[in-house]
Amino acid sequence: MKDKLKDEYENIKIPDDYYQKVQKSIIYGLEKQSSRQRRIHFGMKLALTCFLIFIVFLNTNTVFAKTVSQIPYLGDICKVLTFINRDEIDKTKNIHINAPQLNHTGNTKLEKKVNHEIQTMVDRVVDEASARAEEYYNAFVDTGGNPDEFMPVEISIDYEIKYFQDNFVSFLIEKTETLASAYQEYMYYNIDLNTGKILTLKDLLGKTYQDIITQEIQKQISEYPAEERSLFFEEVNVKDFINQDRIFYINKDKRIVIKFQKYEIAAGAAGPVEFVMPQNISL
Numbered sequence: 001m002k003d004k005l006k007d008e009y010e011n012i013k014i015p016d017d018y019y020q021k022v023q024k025s026i027i028y029g030l031e032k033q034s035s036r037q038r039r040i041h042f043g044m045k046l047a048l049t050c051f052l053i054f055i056v057f058l059n060t061n062t063v064f065a066k067t068v069s070q071i072p073y074l075g076d077i078c079k080v081l082t083f084i085n086r087d088e089i090d091k092t093k094n095i096h097i098n099a100p101q102l103n104h105t106g107n108t109k110l111e112k113k114v115n116h117e118i119q120t121m122v123d124r125v126v127d128e129a130s131a132r133a134e135e136y137y138n139a140f141v142d143t144g145g146n147p148d149e150f151m152p153v154e155i156s157i158d159y160e161i162k163y164f165q166d167n168f169v170s171f172l173i174e175k176t177e178t179l180a181s182a183y184q185e186y187m188y189y190n191i192d193l194n195t196g197k198i199l200t201l202k203d204l205l206g207k208t209y210q211d212i213i214t215q216e217i218q219k220q221i222s223e224y225p226a227e228e229r230s231l232f233f234e235e236v237n238v239k240d241f242i243n244q245d246r247i248f249y250i251n252k253d254k255r256i257v258i259k260f261q262k263y264e265i266a267a268g269a270a271g272p273v274e275f276v277m278p279q280n281i282s283l
Helices: 002-010 018-060 062-068 074-080 108-142 201-205 209-222
Strands: 081-089 093-102 153-165 168-178 182-192 248-250 255-260 273-280
Touching: 081 108, 093 108, 093 168, 108 153, 108 168, 108 182, 153 248, 168 248, 182 248, 201 209, 201 255, 209 273
Parallel strands: 093 153
Antiparallel strands: 081 093, 153 168, 168 182, 248 255, 255 273
16 A cells, blocks of 8 residues: 555656746745845935935035025034044954034034044044054964954944934934943033033032032932942942033933943943933023
């Protein structure tokens, strides 16, 4: 019985056009998949291209910039911020820069000050990162590493607008360097566009700002779970870190957010630490 079934199976006649149909089905499936992938890739490329064209025109075409500046909210941002875009890629490093520049505020002195500080920071980061990357590469090769297997150091400088309303802008510039682990560094600007003043914590909270902020931070830390509290350095006096140079930003709820760099007041496992102040500020 088993042999009979086997013989019947092996003697089943395959239609003459069977292989043609299979081949057509495979080709159709591949073409359909390829078409779908092409549409997805095309959509992504189109969006990226449009964004790049927008940035280029915004920074190079006066008529375009003027037109965009008339669009609510988007226009307000474009009136005061343009962008530095730059890439440096070689065997040791991949550097990507997307940093803002302050413009058209009506305060040339303010613009020069902020833009000079940003450009100085960008130049410093590029120079220092390039030197470190070259050092890492040479050490890797000198100890027998294959140059083709060296993973370039990744360095990026980017920005984020935290608040932009009521003639007030709060934005950060973030530098990230990645080799075995990531290291981040921040710069913040909180600017009153009416007066052209870079606001400080004292401007926003008054003369007792150190006590106000210190008490709130200590309160919030005390409410953390024990495991999270243990990450903060016991010997550190938070008040020592609260001064006119303390980095902070304004969030969308008009609240001050105090930020500490990694390792400033807590172990590395905590990463950069933020504390949101409870009171809304008047802008």
